[in-house]
Every structure is written in C-alpha cells, then in structure tokens.
Amino acid sequence: MKRTIAPFINTATLALTLLLATTVWGSPVYLDVSGKLSSSTVLGQLGSPDPGVPLADNTPFSYHATFDTTNIYGPGGTGLVGYNLSSLTFNLAGDIYPLVPIGNLIVALFDPTGPFSGMYGAGLVSLVLPGGFMLPAYSTASPSFLLPDPAPFVLKSSDYLSQLSPGAKAAFLLNETTYLAQITFATEGPTTTFGYASPVPEPSTYLLVTLGLGMLLFVRQKKTKDQQRSTR
Numbered sequence: 001m002k003r004t005i006a007p008f009i010n011t012a013t014l015a016l017t018l019l020l021a022t023t024v025w026g027s028p029v030y031l032d033v034s035g036k037l038s039s040s041t042v043l044g045q046l047g048s049p050d051p052g053v054p055l056a057d058n059t060p061f062s063y064h065a066t067f068d069t070t071n072i073y074g075p076g077g078t079g080l081v082g083y084n085l086s087s088l089t090f091n092l093a094g095d096i097y098p099l100v101p102i103g104n105l106i107v108a109l110f111d112p113t114g115p116f117s118g119m120y121g122a123g124l125v126s127l128v129l130p131g132g133f134m135l136p137a138y139s140t141a142s143p144s145f146l147l148p149d150p151a152p153f154v155l156k157s158s159d160y161l162s163q164l165s166p167g168a169k170a171a172f173l174l175n176e177t178t179y180l181a182q183i184t185f186a187t188e189g190p191t192t193t194f195g196y197a198s199p200v201p202e203p204s205t206y207l208l209v210t211l212g213l214g215m216l217l218f219v220r221q222k223k224t225k226d227q228q229r230s231t232r
Contacts, residue, residue, distance in 0.1 A: 028086060028197045029069055031107055031122055034062035035136075035157065035190025042181045043092070046173075055093075058186050063090040065107055065124070066197075069149075073106045079114025081147050082106045082125065090174055097174040104128045104173055108135060109194070111147050116164065120145070120155060122192050126172035134172060134183055135164040136190055152195040160189025 036058040044052025066086045073082035084106055090097040099105065109122045120141040126132025138155040145153045163185055171181035 028066050030195055030197060031065040031067075032062070032193040032195075033065075033123065033190050034060075036060055036186035036188070038184045038186050040182050040184035044179050044181060046177050046179060052179075052181060059093050061090070061092050061190075063088060063124075067107050076108070076110075077115065079111045079147055080108070081110075082108045088124075092174070092180075097178065099174060109147060109150065111141075111145060111150075113146065119161060120153075121164070122155060122194055124172065128173065129171050129179075132172040133164050134180075136185060136192065137161045137164060138189075138192075150194065152193075154194075155192035157188045157191045160185070163189075 037055055039054050039057040041055045041059070042052035043055060044050065065088045067083040068086060069083065071084045071086075073084050076082060084103075088099045088105065090099055105124050105126055107122070108125045110116055111120055112118045116137060119137040119139065121135055121137045123133065123135035125135065136155070138159045139161050140159050141153045141155055143151065143153060145151060163183075171179060171183060173179050
C-alpha cells in the first residue's frame, strides 16, 4: 500500500527551521546611554574647597558599560537586578573618563513588576556615595522585557518619565578624584540601549539541531525507499 509522507517531510522541515532559529542570548552584554544634562549638574574635585562648577545647560553625555549577566551584584527582589561592571567609559562633553575603580558602580535594571511599579529603567548606582543614582525611568520599553532574562531593548527619550533620586543625592565618581553631583537630566531625558555582544547558542540548542537534521534525513531516506518500492 502506498503511503503519503509529504506531511511528515513538511513537519520535519518546519521543526528544523525552528531549531536553527533558536538562539539563546548570552554574555557579555552592554548598556549604552546618551543624553543631555541640565545646568543643575555640578562637576567637582574631591578634597577641593570649591563646591564644584555647574555644567552648561544641555551638556551632552554618554557612557558605554559592559557586564556579564552571570556576575550579579545582587537581586533586588522581583523586577530589579544589579550587575557588577566589567568596564565603563563615560564621555562628558567630549572628555573621556574610563571610570576607575569600576567597583564603585553597578548597573541596575528594573521592570514594571519591581519596586518602581509600572516603570522600566536601566542605569548606574554608586556603591560608595549613598543614594548616588544615575537612573532614568521610562513609561515603556521597545520591546517590553521582564527580568531576570531580558532580551535586547531600547528605552527611548520620548518615553522618559523622570529620574530616580534626583537632586543632591544623585552623584557618583567619574574617577578617583572627579565627581558629578546633583545629576539632573535635560527635559527630554536620555536614550538607553541594552544589548548582547553576540548571540550564542547553548549546547542544548546544538543537540536539538542535530536531532532535527537526523529526523529530516530519516524521513528523506524513507521517502526514497517508498518510491523505489512503488516502481517495482
């Protein structure tokens, strides 16, 4: 009796396609933030009697932080995670600060299920200056994400709501002697991008792909044998 196996071939092909498309995002990851600071922000030097110099309005800044999603500083509860930094370079109006030591800061991410209900955010938290945040909050993320395993996302300046711990508490060291204090974003807020350096399939993914290839080969061989029988 002649049997039709085309549906099985189609199913196997579809399964293989899905398996090949299955990619698990892995470390290292990065956070890119760029925006403008208002004139409320002060640049100062530790140990100086000078209280610091206010920045010009709309002073541009950006930073590039890298970290490993397995190197967790500590979960802050549902919807909030902190990560130890691998590297951090801060650009303030063209002046580059390769922050040293990077152990003074961590990267923090939060989603709407966390302590800041209904808001998304990502930024820096100081470990040596109590309350030292550079942590903007947003109404939405593109695409939306949930911790602790977020896919790449963008937090747009158009969705900026506010900064956490604004004013005098918002401060951190740019290096061992230079600090930013009273950090205040310009009205439009910064743009924040979270991404993975490269997508890395897990070993289990390779196994699934191998199984998928084996299934497809078996079905094709079976089809050939059935065709040979039907011509006899």
